[in-house]
Amino acid sequence: xxxxxxxxxxxxxxxxxxxxxxxxxxxxxxxxxxxxxxxxxxxxxxxxxxxxxxxxxxxxxxxxxxxxxxxxxxxxxxxxxxxxxxxxxxxxxxxxxxxxxxxxxxxxxxxxxxxxxxxxxxxxxxxxxxxxxxxxxxxxxxxxxxxxxxxxxxxxxxxxxxxxxxxxxxxxxxxxxxxxxxxxxxxxxxxxxxxxxxxxxxxxxxxxxxxxxxxxxxxxxxxxxxxxxxxxxxxxxxxxxxxxxxxxxxxxxxxxxxxxxxxxxxxxxxxxxxxxxxxxxxxxxxxxxxxxxxxxxxxxxxxxxxxxxxxxxxxxxxxxxxxxxxxxxxxxxxxxxxxxxxxxxxxxxxxxxxxxxxxxxxxxxxxxxxxxxxxxxxxxxxxxxxxxxxxxxxxxxxxxxxxxxxxxxxxxxxxxxxxxxxxxxxxxxxxxxxxxxxx
Amino acid sequence: xxxxxxxxxxxxxxxxxxxxxxxxxxxxxxxxxxxxxxxxxxxxxxxxxxxxxxxxxxxxxxxxxxxxxxxxxxxxxxxxxxxxxxxxxxxxxxxxxxxxxxxxxxxxxxxxxxxxxxxxxxxxxxxxxxxxxxxxxxxxxxxxxxxxxxxxxxxxxxxxxxxxxxxxxxxxxxxxxxxxxxxxxxxxxxxxxxxxxxxxxxxxxxxxxxxxxxxxxxxxxxxxxxxxxxxxxxxxxxxxxxxxxxxxxxxxxxxxxxxxxxxxxxxxxxxxxxxxxxxxxxxxxxxxxxxxxxxxxxxxxxxxxxxxxxxxxxxxxxxxxxxxxxxxxxxxxxxxxxxxxxxxxxx
Numbered sequence: 001x002x003x004x005x006x007x008x009x010x011x012x013x014x015x016x017x018x019x020x021x022x023x024x025x026x027x028x029x030x031x032x033x034x035x036x037x038x039x040x041x042x043x044x045x046x047x048x049x050x051x052x053x054x055x056x057x058x059x060x061x062x063x064x065x066x067x068x069x070x071x072x073x074x075x076x077x078x079x080x081x082x083x084x085x086x087x088x089x090x091x092x093x094x095x096x097x098x099x100x101x102x103x104x105x106x107x108x109x110x111x112x113x114x115x116x117x118x119x120x121x122x123x124x125x126x127x128x129x130x131x132x133x134x135x136x137x138x139x140x141x142x143x144x145x146x147x148x149x150x151x152x153x154x155x156x157x158x159x160x161x162x163x164x165x166x167x168x169x170x171x172x173x174x175x176x177x178x179x180x181x182x183x184x185x186x187x188x189x190x191x192x193x194x195x196x197x198x199x200x201x202x203x204x205x206x207x208x209x210x211x212x213x214x215x216x217x218x219x220x221x222x223x224x225x226x227x228x229x230x231x232x233x234x235x236x237x238x239x240x241x242x243x244x245x246x247x248x249x250x251x252x253x254x255x256x257x258x259x260x261x262x263x264x265x266x267x268x269x270x271x272x273x274x275x276x277x278x279x280x281x282x283x284x285x286x287x288x289x290x291x292x293x294x295x296x297x298x299x300x301x302x303x304x305x306x307x308x309x310x311x312x313x314x315x316x317x318x319x320x321x322x323x324x325x326x327x328x329x330x331x332x333x334x335x336x337x338x339x340x341x342x343x344x345x346x347x348x349x350x351x352x353x354x355x356x357x358x359x360x361x362x363x364x365x366x367x368x369x370x371x372x373x374x375x376x377x378x379x380x381x382x383x384x385x386x387x388x389x390x391x392x393x394x395x396x397x398x399x400x401x402x403x404x405x406x407x408x409x410x411x412x413x414x415x416x417x418x419x420x421x422x423x424x425x426x427x428x429x430x431x432x433x434x435x436x437x438x439x
Numbered sequence: 440x441x442x443x444x445x446x447x448x449x450x451x452x453x454x455x456x457x458x459x460x461x462x463x464x465x466x467x468x469x470x471x472x473x474x475x476x477x478x479x480x481x482x483x484x485x486x487x488x489x490x491x492x493x494x495x496x497x498x499x500x501x502x503x504x505x506x507x508x509x510x511x512x513x514x515x516x517x518x519x520x521x522x523x524x525x526x527x528x529x530x531x532x533x534x535x536x537x538x539x540x541x542x543x544x545x546x547x548x549x550x551x552x553x554x555x556x557x558x559x560x561x562x563x564x565x566x567x568x569x570x571x572x573x574x575x576x577x578x579x580x581x582x583x584x585x586x587x588x589x590x591x592x593x594x595x596x597x598x599x600x601x602x603x604x605x606x607x608x609x610x611x612x613x614x615x616x617x618x619x620x621x622x623x624x625x626x627x628x629x630x631x632x633x634x635x636x637x638x639x640x641x642x643x644x645x646x647x648x649x650x651x652x653x654x655x656x657x658x659x660x661x662x663x664x665x666x667x668x669x670x671x672x673x674x675x676x677x678x679x680x681x682x683x684x685x686x687x688x689x690x691x692x693x694x695x696x697x698x699x700x701x702x703x704x705x706x707x708x709x710x711x712x713x714x715x716x717x718x719x720x721x722x723x724x725x726x727x728x729x730x731x732x733x734x735x736x737x738x739x740x741x742x743x744x745x746x747x748x749x750x751x752x753x754x755x756x757x758x759x760x761x762x763x764x765x766x767x768x769x770x771x772x773x774x775x776x777x778x779x780x781x782x783x784x785x786x
Contacts, residue, residue: 111687111713124617149686149713150713150716150717196636198632207715208716209716210716210718247687247756261623261625262624262625262628264625265625265626265628265629266629269629273629273633274632274633274636286715308636309632309635309636311628311632317756318714318755318756319714319755337632337635337636339628339631339632339635340645341624341628342645344613344615344645345756345758346612346613346614346758347758347759347760347761348758349612349760350612350613350614351610351611351612351613351758351760352758352759352760352761353648353758353759354613354645355645358647358648359647360647362645362647363643363647364631364632364635364641364643365643365644365645366624366627366628366631366644367644367645368624369615370613370614370615371756372688372756372758373614373615394686394687394713396687396688396713396756399685401683402690418688419615420687420688420756427623427624428624430623430624430625430628431623431624431625432623432624433617433618433621433622433623433624434615434616434617434618435615435616435618435624435627435644436613436614436615436616436644436645437601437602437603437613437614437616438601438602438603438609438610438611438612438613439599439601439602439609439610439612439613439614
């Protein structure tokens with residue numbers, strides 16, 4: 001399968017008469033863009049704001065991030081989700097680079113939502129402070145979940161995807177500045193080499209039994225799937241979208257899937273130091289039998305494919321650590337040399353056990369952060385969304401009050417929170433410049 | 440200038456060798472033995488030297504601590520340094536003992552240094568910063584320089600780096616840090632993977648600690664006479680959540696009187712746990728805290744008595760440390776109210 005991603009580097013974003021891209025300048029017709037957002041009658045209020053790295057802006061509750069893209073063959077950007085089912089991973093996609101569509105709740109936050117500071121000390125905690133962001137701030141009539149801590153955030157997430165697709169269309173007819181090509185021959189059609197066969201095992205979020213909260217693969221809920229083999233291009237090309245459940249620093253946004261750095265890194269090594277066989281897509285279900293079944297199937301698939309080395313990455317912590325460790329142990333027992341890619345929960349004082357389960361066979365782990373680290377940040381000039389949501393609505397890293405620390409949100413607009421609520425802060429997909437050290 | 444106090448044993452205090460190991464602690468104004476050198480490398484004035492016999496500290500611990508504390512009460516100091524103790528076992532334990540006492544009483548930073556084989560390391564490394572020192576007094580200057588380097592950062596409010604970089608024994612505390620070289624996770628994975636595949640040495644970023652297995656309790660001999668309590672991390676609480684238990688990363692717990700109930704009614708109890716779908720537990724809280732089944736067991740005589748309260752907190756995101764603390768607080772009630780066994784449910 002061969003995928004071409006034509007890149008257009010965005011240098012500035014402004015509102016204007018016509019949605020178009022020229023010489024690095026992305027112009028958005030706000031009215032037209034908002035009409036696309038409001039195609040769903042459940043969107044009751046919506047606005048679009050442009051924020052740049054260095055702006056004194058705090059965004060919260062941030063629900064999702066998507067890279068604006070368009071498929072040249074007219075296929076939906078996320079088949080099975082925003083349009084009819086179609087194959088992902090081959091053909092040509094155009095992408096606007098250096099920017100993202102961020103979806104922010106105008107009022108209501110939920111467990112999985114996060115915070116982004118575009119400037120100051122807080123900016124270092126998330127990748128998304130480095131991007132030029134087209135921020136959709138909206139509210140919905142989904143009253144059934146308005147006061148619930150767990151929200152599907154369906155209308156908002158889908159509106160974000162439509163908006164990303166609408167903006168992406170501005171580069172459909174243009175010549176890209178750069179073309180990235182991702183190509184792997186069929187597994188059995190590769191030239192014989194002595195390079196080790198390597199697979200990437202992904203464990204996207206799938207913990208909720210009720211549909212609507214989990215990551216979707218071609219529109220299919222990951223809770224209802226068994227491990228399966230996929231081409232890496234499918235992930236890069238919209239086959240999978242982020243869900244609405246995971247504490248935010250552990251979350252993989254849809255943007256993260258579209259740009260998955262660990263996949264791109266494996267492509268760089270392909271045919272040089274290793275043979276990148278492909279992706280074993282697993283999940284993170286909650287019942288013990290489901291965890292064991294998935295781990296065993298991953299190991300069988302690895303043996304069937306003749307995998308020598310594997311990387312296991314989990315989207316989550318806590319209960320999913322059991323899947324993560326079980327999968328590593330099953331692979332090691334199957335003779336596959338395995339690296340784990342995860343974050344940790346060592347507590348605010350750093351003294352707790354880093355993963356819920358541990359096993360000495362998991363002897364090679366790259367660690368991307370501590371979800372429970374306390375972060376204190378000064379006020380920003382402007383808040384987009386609603387700052388109170390951090391403390392009021394049960395965001396995983398916020399609280400309404402605490403005996404020792406006081407409320408998360410203070411009267412002067414300064415905040416104290418756990419890393420848990422930093423938007424995709426631990427960057428387990430591969431961007432993380434953080435690690436965890438002993439003190 | 441800030442002030443420091445240095446603790447040393449009878450040998451380095453120039454009192455004498457093994458024959459003087461019973462020497463009672465004395466505090467002296469000014470510098471004795473290694474304190475002279477410490478004073479030259481520290482960004483603080485070493486105002487006093489404490490000298491104590493190793494045997495006296497280890498055999499008369501309470502008395503030794505009390506003598507030293509009563510002297511320290513009269514002084515003003517910003518940091519407390521003991522040793523280095525090298526491989527000397529009793530000296531190492533003495534350094535750990537006095538550092539712990541000073542830390543608790545005065546809440547000032549305490550630092551010491553020992554060789555890794557010194558038994559004081561395992562006894563005290565979780566309680567304080569112990570630098571990795573040499574085997575013998577030949578390493579004195581070097582060891583003190585390492586201690587002073589860290590002490591100076593503390594005194595000057597400079598950034599403190601991790602245990603390995605600073606040269607002390609890990610306290611079992613793990614914090615996130617930004618790598619100086621900025622190498623991102625994907626690159627680190629490839630580096631580790633290629634080394635592991637080639638059979639070369641690699642360094643995991645999450646060393647798996649040796650397991651602390653909790654022994655399984657012996658069975659209750661006669662369940663029909665036992666007083667059984669029920670505890671859950673599934674977040675079942677009265678609907679108003681009177682103890683304001685957090686729905687994730689909990690630090691609070693509650694116990695709720697069930698003495699006049701045969702089951703937990705929906706609408707009276709619910710779950711506040713944010714880590715699982717609450718629908719089933721809200722509709723019937725007995726699926727998480729099975730009061731109905733336990734009452735049936737009580738009537739059948741399978742268990743002697745159901746304890747009058749159930750105990751509840753939330754497990755999702757809750758750290759092991761907080762969980763252990765909450766359990767210890769619950770245990771006080773279990774012991775006081777003669778509970779023989781506890782059933783623990785998760786989610």
